[in-house]
Amino acid sequence: NAGVTQTPKFRILKIGQSMTLQCTQDMNHNYMYWYRQDPGMGLKLIYYSVGAGITDKGEVPNGYNVSRSTTEDFPLRLELAAPSQTSVYFCASRIGLGYEQYFGPGTRLTVT
Amino acid sequence: AQSVTQLGSHVSVSEGALVLLRCNYSSSVPPYLFWYVQYPNQGLQLLLKYTTGATLVKGINGFEAEFKKSETSFHLTKPSAHMSDAAEYFCAAPMDSSYKLIFGSGTRLLVRP
Numbered sequence: 280n281a282g283v284t285q286t287p288k289f290r291i292l293k294i295g296q297s298m299t300l301q302c303t304q305d306m307n308h309n310y311m312y313w314y315r316q317d318p319g320m321g322l323k324l325i326y327y328s329v330g331a332g333i334t335d336k337g338e339v340p341n342g343y344n345v346s347r348s349t350t351e352d353f354p355l356r357l358e359l360a361a362p363s364q365t366s367v368y369f370c371a372s373r374i375g376l377g378y379e380q381y382f383g384p385g386t387r388l389t390v391t
Numbered sequence: 392a393q394s395v396t397q398l399g400s401h402v403s404v405s406e407g408a409l410v411l412l413r414c415n416y417s418s419s420v421p422p423y424l425f426w427y428v429q430y431p432n433q434g435l436q437l438l439l440k441y442t443t444g445a446t447l448v449k450g451i452n453g454f455e456a457e458f459k460k461s462e463t464s465f466h467l468t469k470p471s472a473h474m475s476d477a478a479e480y481f482c483a484a485p486m487d488s489s490y491k492l493i494f495g496s497g498t499r500l501l502v503r504p
Contacts, residue, residue: 283434310490318401321481321496322435329490337491369434377442378423378485378492382434 280305285370292360293388300355300386302370310373311353312380313337313345315366322369328353363375379380393417397495405503410454410469412498414482417463424465425483425492426456435481441465452476473477477502 286301304311309330314322324337328347342364344356353372357364367387371380398413416424423442427435439450446458452475456467465482482495 319496322494324491327491368434371435373490378490379425379437379440380492382427382436383433384434 282306283370283372283381285368285383285386287386288384289387291391292357294306294360294362294390295355296360297358298388299358300357300368300370300388302353302355302383303351304353304370304372305351306372306374306380306381307350308372308374308381309350309362310346310380312371312373313343313353313355314363314369314371315339316369316385318367325355325368357388361388364388365390393484393493395484395493395495397480397482397498399498400496401499401501402412403501403503404472406474410467410500411435412467412480412482413499414456414463414465414467414495415463416482420458422458422460422493423485424456425455426450426465426467427483428452428495429481429497431478431480433439434475438467438480472498472500472502474502474504476500 283304312327313325324338326345361387370383373380392438396415396458425440434437441448441458479499483492486493
């Protein structure tokens with residue numbers, strides 16, 4: 280199993296550009312999550328999904344959108360990139376039972 | 392509100408010395424507690440978890456943590472630090488009774504030769 284995979288690994292965006300961060304898991308997990316990690320701030324939840332077709336906002340959803348059309352994929356969309364969205368983005372998934380989450384390797388995004 | 396507090400954003404130890412990373416939580420939810428490790432430029436990896444049963448939990452790479460309900464603590468220890476333990480460590484707990492985890496702000500462990 281590949282686990283949770285994320286693409287791209289790195290990306291530089293100009294202010295106002297849009298992009299989609301891809302996340303795929305092959306563990307048949309129902310729950311999927313998007314976090315951002317800023318230095319010294321831990322991880323903040325952006326959006327999460329409890330199954331295909333169901334998504335909900337986390338702590339810091341502004342400026343982002345998500346969709347969940349399949350169990351495997353959970354893309355994160357940035358519509359109008361801003362410098363405040365410079366961060367490292369992690370996707371995670373978990374199976375229904377228990378709370379432990381499995382993380383992807385991350386996408387490092389810089390907005391200039 | 393649920394919170395997870397990690398005391399010390401940086402901890403420095405000598406190789407071979409005891410590692411102690413502190414975590415306190417506040418929750419009325421039956422405790423599930425986790426420690427994750429993040430090596431440079433990588434994602435988070437589960438180190439160990441507490442669900443129910445024995446309060447001393449053993450994880451990978453020689454780490455262990457003890458759940459102390461009376462102190463609402465879940466400190467991470469390792470008897471002898473190795474250079475390869477240098478990383479950032481995160482404590483996490485469920486956010487209320489939801490599907491979400493709340494993470495501490497992280498502790499960066501530095502291991503001196």
